[in-house]
Amino acid sequence: MPRQLSLAPELYTNSNEAVDHRYMAQMREQDETPAPIDPTKPKFTLVVGPSPFTMMRGWEFFLTSPYEGATYISTVLHNAGYPVRIVDVRYAVDPLNEAYRQIMEGTDVLGICTFEDNFPFVNELMTMVKDARPDVPIICGGSLVTSVPHVFMENTACDIAVISEGEITILELMESYCAGRWEKDLPSIRGICFRGPEGKMRRTRPRGQMMDLDSLPRMRLDLWPQSKSPMGLQPQIISSYSRGCKMDCSFCYRTTPQVRAKSPEKMDRDLAWLKSQYNIDFCFFVDLTFSSHRRQTLEMCDVISDHDLRWTCLTRCADMDQPRINAMRDAGADIILYGVESLGSEVLREARKGNSENLTVRAMRTTFEGGVRFGALLIVGLPNETEESLGHMVEFAESYHHVTRVKYLSAMPGTTVYRQAIDKGLMRSEVDHLNWLSIEQALHEDEFLNVSGLPERACRDAYSRIYDAYAPGPVMDFKHYPEHFNYFYPQPNDGLERSTSYAGPGWRSKFSSAGPHLVPGSERFTLDKIAPPEVAAAGSLLVPCGAKKLSGEATLAPASA
Ligand code: B12
Ligand code: SF4
Numbered sequence: 001m002p003r004q005l006s007l008a009p010e011l012y013t014n015s016n017e018a019v020d021h022r023y024m025a026q027m028r029e030q031d032e033t034p035a036p037i038d039p040t041k042p043k044f045t046l047v048v049g050p051s052p053f054t055m056m057r058g059w060e061f062f063l064t065s066p067y068e069g070a071t072y073i074s075t076v077l078h079n080a081g082y083p084v085r086i087v088d089v090r091y092a093v094d095p096l097n098e099a100y101r102q103i104m105e106g107t108d109v110l111g112i113c114t115f116e117d118n119f120p121f122v123n124e125l126m127t128m129v130k131d132a133r134p135d136v137p138i139i140c141g142g143s144l145v146t147s148v149p150h151v152f153m154e155n156t157a158c159d160i161a162v163i164s165e166g167e168i169t170i171l172e173l174m175e176s177y178c179a180g181r182w183e184k185d186l187p188s189i190r191g192i193c194f195r196g197p198e199g200k201m202r203r204t205r206p207r208g209q210m211m212d213l214d215s216l217p218r219m220r221l222d223l224w225p226q227s228k229s230p231m232g233l234q235p236q237i238i239s240s241y242s243r244g245c246k247m248d249c250s251f252c253y254r255t256t257p258q259v260r261a262k263s264p265e266k267m268d269r270d271l272a273w274l275k276s277q278y279n280i281d282f283c284f285f286v287d288l289t290f291s292s293h294r295r296q297t298l299e300m301c302d303v304i305s306d307h308d309l310r311w312t313c314l315t316r317c318a319d320m321d322q323p324r325i326n327a328m329r330d331a332g333a334d335i336i337l338y339g340v341e342s343l344g345s346e347v348l349r350e351a352r353k354g355n356s357e358n359l360t361v362r363a364m365r366t367t368f369e370g371g372v373r374f375g376a377l378l379i380v381g382l383p384n385e386t387e388e389s390l391g392h393m394v395e396f397a398e399s400y401h402h403v404t405r406v407k408y409l410s411a412m413p414g415t416t417v418y419r420q421a422i423d424k425g426l427m428r429s430e431v432d433h434l435n436w437l438s439i440e441q442a443l444h445e446d447e448f449l450n451v452s453g454l455p456e457r458a459c460r461d462a463y464s465r466i467y468d469a470y471a472p473g474p475v476m477d478f479k480h481y482p483e484h485f486n487y488f489y490p491q492p493n494d495g496l497e498r499s500t501s502y503a504g505p506g507w508r509s510k511f512s513s514a515g516p517h518l519v520p521g522s523e524r525f526t527l528d529k530i531a532p533p534e535v536a537a538a539g540s541l542l543v544p545c546g547a548k549k550l551s552g553e554a555t556l557a558p559a560s561a
Contacts, residue, residue: 006248006416011146011164011257013208017190020207023168024215027076031217035081041178042108046074047125048088049118050095052441052522052546054488054515056404057508058473061236062284063515064091064480066224068238069142069166070113075220076167082174088225091482091516096121100128109137109177111170114144114152116253116412119434121519126157137182139173141166143255144434147414149193151430153201160186161193165209165243165256167216209243209258214266218273226480234480236282237274241267241300245288247316249339250351250416251382251409254288264299271307282475285313290336291328292319301327310334312375312474317355317363325370334474335373337404338363343396344389347382364400373502375404375471380463382409383420385452390462397469401496404473406466408448408459408539410440421449425532432530439522439547441515443488447527447545450538460542467512468493472503487511522547 005012015024048070055063070086077084087102089095099121103110110129114122126138141162145152149161162169169191176185186194191207210216219239227233244259245252262270274280290313291297301324304311313328314337328336342348343357360376367374378393397403411421411433426449427433440446444463450456468491491512494500499507526547527536 006250007254007257007414010206011209011254013206014258015165015168015208015210019172019190020168020210023171024210024212026080026171027167027215027217030076030079034079037078037083038081039083041082042174043083043085043106044074044077044109044111044174045103045107046070046084046086046111046113047099047103048086048090048113049099049115049121049125050090050092050516050519051115051117052439052516052518053117054442054486054513056467056470056473056513057511058476058478058503059404060473060481060514061234061282061475061478062238064226064482065234065236065238065284066219066221066226068219068240068286071219071221071223072216073111073113073141073166073170074223075217076171077174078220078223079217080171080174084223086224091484093484093517095519096124096128099125103129104132107133107136109139109174112138112140112142112158114140114142116144116147116410117438117440119144119431120438120521120525123156130157137177139170141170143253144413146255147253147412148430148434149203150201151413151434153193153195155431159194163191163193164207165191168210169207209256209260211260213241213243213260213262216262216266218270221274221278231480233278234478235278235280236284236475236478237278237280238284238286239270239274240285240287242287242290246292247289247352247354249341249353251341251379251412253412253414259292261296264303267300268303268306271304271309275307275309281308281310283309283311285311287313289315289319291315291324294321294324297324298327301331305331308332310474312337314339314377317359320363320366322366322370325366325372329370329372333372335375335404335471336367337375337377338367340376341379342382342385342389343393344382344385346384347389350384351382364402373471373474374400374402376400376402378403378406378466379409380406380459380466381448381450381452381454383417383451385454387454387458390454390458394462394465397466401469401471401499403466403470405442406463406470407442408440408446408463409451410437411449411451417451421451424451426451426535428531435525436527436530439518439525439545441518441546443513443546445543445545447536447540449531449535453538456539456542459539469495470512471495472499472507476503476507481514482516484517485514486517488513488515518546518550520550523550
């Protein structure tokens with residue numbers, strides 16, 4: 001347990017009351033034998049909104065894959081007999097009107113997945129739905145509403161905010177709703193915020209996290225609309241064996257921070273199901289730190305190796321050694337993503353990262369020697385970064401060409417960095433900041449909150465050079481490109497021989513990043529419009545960001561590229 005916990009203390013509790021055990025038992029039973037869909041039960045629509053986030057070449061599958069949070073929420077409801085529909089507008093041209101249209105096709109209760117980068121969409125959608133159908137209750141869940149429930153309850157039409165893990169809470173909420181008992185029950189349903197009769201936000205006791213992840217059902221990926229599309233489900237999926245992280249970095253938000261893991265037997269059953277039902281061939285294990293515990297990592301690799309998968313995962317440099325890398329290689333690991341973030345010792349100390357340049361170099365050598373690819377995740381603009389330490393990071397990237405993601409530091413709600421940004425007056429209001437976060441595309445022209453105080457030019461130059469030094473992602477033959485996608489920056493430079501020997505010559509010559517189009521109206525949220533002038537001047541003067549040039553200057557390549 002870290003010494004200083006920066007996230008809300010209520011996130012560190014356990015779902016260990018009688019009611020939790022009842023629903024965990026129900027989830028297990030209904031995984032074996034799902035209840036038949038009962039047409040008299042309320043129709044539950046779950047909306048997955050747009051994100052401006054782009055991915056570098058070889059990682060596009062990550063943007064379009066069904067993902068775990070929405071899958072688990074819809075699966076437990078489906079298995080309990082509710083008619084559930086996922087409305088996935090992640091890459092619709094006009095996500096707001098498309099989501100509204102689909103909701104109006106038949107919804108009794110609306111669930112919305114909230115993320116750091118979709119506040120304006122969620123906010124505007126809730127207003128539209130409430131105007132048309134005030135009788136439809138709106139339940140929000142996910143990382144954003146968990147980090148700032150007060151913003152939702154004070155500024156939006158959200159009726160109920162589900163905090164942290166959602167499987168038990170949504171089952172309890174819906175059972176009570178079906179029985180017409182919300183008025184009486186809501187104050188005692190743990191893990192929610194709702195509006196009391198006087199209109200004031202009320203927060204119930206925390207739900208906490210399940211201690212036994214084996215209660216989770218096997219994921220029903222066929223609930224996603226992609227499974228009914230002409231090409232069917234993509235064979236690359238997102239999955240995990242654990243939730244939480246033992247660390248507490250200053251810039252990172254964890255919706256379910258406590259470390260909990262499935263048993264190897266459960267993992268084996270899950271992978272066998274995913275393989276046989278959905279014919280998957282690649283998995284991104286999104287455990288926050290896949291290799292944190294040596295014995296467990298070895299056990300999980302043993303399980304994975306029985307399922308003939310190629311895969312990738314996220315982890316920490318400090319949590320790698322020869323036995324782990326060998327087991328990961330033997331189980332099919334293609335590239336391992338490491339949260340390097342920075343090389344500056346003062347930067348890493350301030351960020352509570354528990355990493356150092358030495359550990360990074362050691363992890364990189366261990367990974368290379370194990371025959372696995374090393375992918376560094378880097379941040380430009382953390383507190384205490386200097387021009388010198390940034391320059392060193394650029395040299396590191398250009399020497400090895402093993403970067404898989406670079407981002408400007410983002411003040412994510414609920415984190416230490418976020419609170420510091422508020423204290424320093426970098427935001428006019430939390431709502432302004434949330435609106436602004438919806439235009440961050442993970443491209444070099446993004447606007448940024450200049451927390452480090454470095455010159456904008458130094459940050460942008462470092463970003464561009466690091467970006468150009470990245471390695472190919474693991475899925476170069478991705479076929480499920482959506483019809484409406486944006487393709488950025490053809491890059492004729494192949495980088496090191498290591499990259500071409502993996503991905504072939506010209507591997508990023510058509511585009512080097514791809515992602516959805518920005519949502520119409522994004523131009524309302526640029527820093528010059530929503531932040532103090534000195535803040536806009538420090539991180540948005542030199543290049544127009546995507547939202548400023550919405551007229552469409554991005555390079556477009558054919559959809560089938
Ligand atoms: C896979 C992943 C992605 C993928 C897939 C997208 C996705 N939407 O999941 C991609 C690459 C696209 C992605 C992109 C981004 N991500 Co991301 N991502 C993750 C990751 C690694 C796993 C998510 C996951 O599946 N978790 C496991 C599931 C079970 O947990 P969950 O998603 O929180 O869902 C549970 C509850 O939140 C709740 N719940 C969720 N939705 C709903 C809806 C309802 C109605 C209810 C009742 C409950 C409920 O119940 C679920 C089950 O318990 C997490 C880290 C992590 N391990 O959680 C980060 C994380 C979610 N991402 C994060 C961020 C910031 C982003 C980006 C904005 C990029 C950025 N700026 O860095 C983008 C945009 C996200 C988006 N709009 O989709 C942050 C979110 C912080 C925040 N406060 O919002 C996280 C927590 C990582 C981190 N520590 O920084 N991400
Ligand atoms: S950045 Fe990584 S190591 Fe740090 S708290 Fe987040 S998931 Fe854990």
